[in-house]
Amino acid sequence: MDSIPANRRLWNQISSAYQHEHDPQIGAAPRLWGMYSIPDEHLNALGDVTGKRVLELGCGAGQWSGALVAEGADVVGIxxxxxxxxxxxxxxxxxxxxxxxxxxxHLPxxxxxxxxxxxxxxxxxxxxxxxxxxxxxxxxxRGGRLVFNVASPWFEACYDETAARVTTTLQKDYFGLNTIAEDDGAISYQLTYGGWVRVLRGAGLVIDDLIEPRPDAATPNGYNETDPPDWGHRWPAELLWVTHKP
Ligand SMILES: C[S@@+](CC[C@H](N)C(=O)[O-])C[C@H]1O[C@@H](n2cnc3c(N)ncnc32)[C@H](O)[C@@H]1O
Structure with a gap:
């Protein structure tokens, strides 16, 4: 399945509204991860980037890229x-x-x-x-690292499409997640835990850590309504994979 045209169209359509709504949160400080803006200094996922050649894969408005350039990294945003x-x-x-x-x-x-x-x-x-x-x-x-976060399968499986919120009830099959229908024919992707391990190891990467960022109970999810509000404090909303190429 080629989701490139639909995903490009969706992000072109929503970019302005998305940045208006989320840039203040994403760009509030350097190195904030995910839906709960958890500082990298609490998670220690990225490490020192000084003098490193860095690629941000899906850089959006470049809040992360700009911050890493300011730290002395040589960054490309795609x-x-x-x-x-x-x-x-x-x-x-x-x-x-x-x-x-x-x-x-298809990275150029x-x-x-x-x-x-x-x-x-x-x-x-x-x-x-x-x-x-x-x-x-x-x-x-060789020795370079791939570090990225995605929503957790828990979060996706408990997302109630009709109510547009994350719940405490399983709404979808865990084994059937794979592709998630977004607005206007766009598609996002989710694997099972085993699926991520296989795809990372299959690409020759070594898994160094799987961080499950845990926000404080009072920290709101900046992107999705959750029921209860402290959902992300009680269950893992995100996976942050830390890997390297041996
Ligand atoms: C949620 S934003 C991530 C950027 C930033 N970290 C943020 O949170 O806003 C998702 C980004 O992925 C980009 N994107 C979507 N499909 C992509 C693809 N196949 N390859 C590269 N980037 C893609 C979108 O255009 C969008 O800028």
């Missing part, structure tokens, strides 16, 4: 959507970095060219993992 890339270009300050339009499924970069490939609900949520993970592994140099 995204499918020209509207999202335009938002990144507008937001770029003195810390400049190249933006590339392209898909996580040479083998072994990055020390770190990462995303925060980016290309690995919006491209088929069995295509995007091998591409990320290909462009990593």
């Amino acid at each position: 995204d499918l959507s020209e509207a999202q890339l335009a938002a990144a270009a507008r937001a770029m300050g003195a810390a400049r970095y190249p933006l590339v339009q392209g898909a996580a499924e 970069f040479a083998d072994d060219s990055f020390d770190l490939v990462f995303c925060d609900f980016g290309g690995l949520s919006w491209a088929p993992p069995h295509l995007a993970v091998p591409q990320a592994a290909r462009v990593l140099r």
Whole structure:
């Protein structure tokens, strides 16, 4: 299935409203992960990027990329959507970095060219993992790391489409998640835990950690309504994979 045209269309359509709603949260401080804006310094997922060659896979408006450039990384941001890339270009300050339009499924970069490939609900949520993970592994140099977060299968399986909220009831089959229908024919992707392990190991990556970020009970989910409000404190809403290419 080729979800590139529909996903590009969706992100072009929603970019402006999405940035209006979420940029204040995403860009409130450097290095905030996921739906609960958990600081990387609490999770220790990314490490020191000074002098590293970094690819952000699905960089959106570049809140992460800009922050890492300011820390001394040599960053490239790739995204499918020209509207999202335009938002990144507008937001770029003195810390400049190249933006590339392209898909996580077909990365336009040479083998072994990055020390770190990462995303925060980016290309690995919006491209088929069995295509995007091998591409990320290909462009990593030996010793380089792939670090990314996605929604957890728990979160997806408990999401009630009709009520538009995450619940405490299983709404969907765990084994049937795979593709998730988004607005206007767009598609996001989710694997089982075993599926992620197989796709990461199958691409030759070593899994160093699977971080399950846990927000405080009072921290709101900035993207989805949850019932109860402290859902993410009680169950894992996100998976943050930390891997490297041996
Ligand atoms: C939720 S945003 C992630 C960016 C940023 N971290 C954020 O939270 O806003 C998802 C991004 O993935 C991009 N995207 C969607 N499909 C993609 C694909 N196949 N390859 C690369 N980027 C893609 C979208 O255009 C969008 O900018």
